[in-house]
Amino acid sequence: MLTRELLLFRVRDGKLRPSFVKREDAGLLALAGELIAEVEARRGHTRDEVEETLGLRAGAHARPKVARGLVKLLVDRMLFDEPSEGISEARTAAFREAARVLRSLPGDATVEAYESRLAEAFPRPLPELREALYADLPGNRRLRDWEAVGPADLLDRYNLALAQGPLFDARRLTLRARAPELLRVRKVLRWLKFCRLVAEVRRDGDDWVLEVEGPGAMLSLQKKYGLQLASFLSVVPVLERWHLTAAIESPRRRVTLVLSHEDPLVSPHGPALGHIPPEVATLAQGFDDADWELDLLPLPRNTGATGLCVPDLTFRHKETRREVALELFHAWHAGPLARRLEELRSRPDAGLLLGVDRALAKDTQERAALEAHPQVVLFHGFPSAKRLRARLSP
16 A cells, blocks of 8 residues: 555546556556566565665656655565564673673773673674664564566556555445446455445446445544455456545545546456455354355345345355345444444344444443344354354254
């Protein structure tokens, strides 16, 4: 992701448009190639050394802000060494020993004499010891590996990051998929659940419309939620024809981010679209039931005259084929949960279970009401197979 100071955009008539770059831009392709080659050549170097080298190249480019954005995306793909266990204790012990040696010397001892005694006191050579003292600090960790990318793909990631950045201030996102293939919609909805987002979904003729609350609509967990909303955007380009708007509110302005399939946005996911969240995969592995089977890719479910919800998974009875869908509501889903409960009151649906994170039931009265609700399963982290099995078999 790009930090705020690296975002490039223009605002006209209340509409915010990222300043996308052309992936065929020869100058930027050359720069991307040089930066990538530099990363490859800097394996084994410290993070400070890598970032300084890339920063110097970026600063010398004719478009320094774009260049620094490319550097940021490359650094995000790097894997640095983790600090060795006990390094902090070893540093403290080294300082204590060095102080003991210093106290043992006469007051007029020279630096050379001090270093000579230190060399005798420590089993490792002093240069090696000094280098290891602060190896746990982020800037001193060495580049071990990185998620390789080609120059053109790096420009694609840059364009996507330009579009993702404003979503950290979004209050609401509306996506219209124009007459999409059902398979593509299903993949997008699957990714929506992977990002732990809840959307209001409806059909409008041949179109599908998704409305998702943004991080600006809540008072807590904004940064984490903004990251998930930005992650969701990365899958939207798999839809062939689409239009997206997001209401952006910051202390300084209120504008609307406008994106569409005509923008140079490319999804990086491809075959990963069917990814199953780890906790769902764990549940599937542990859910061994004689009567019920799991469907990890459920279709949307009607929740009103025109509304649809997107369950996280569906249980299907092996003999009767009766289905019970499970929709999960995490700590930041207070608004969607209230709407879903209201929909169940006005339009009962016995085939829908609501998994509710206990963080949404802080108030005693609310918790009692949710615990008593016949279609609610409260959980910490993720509902257990045991509790779900008990709810499926009255």
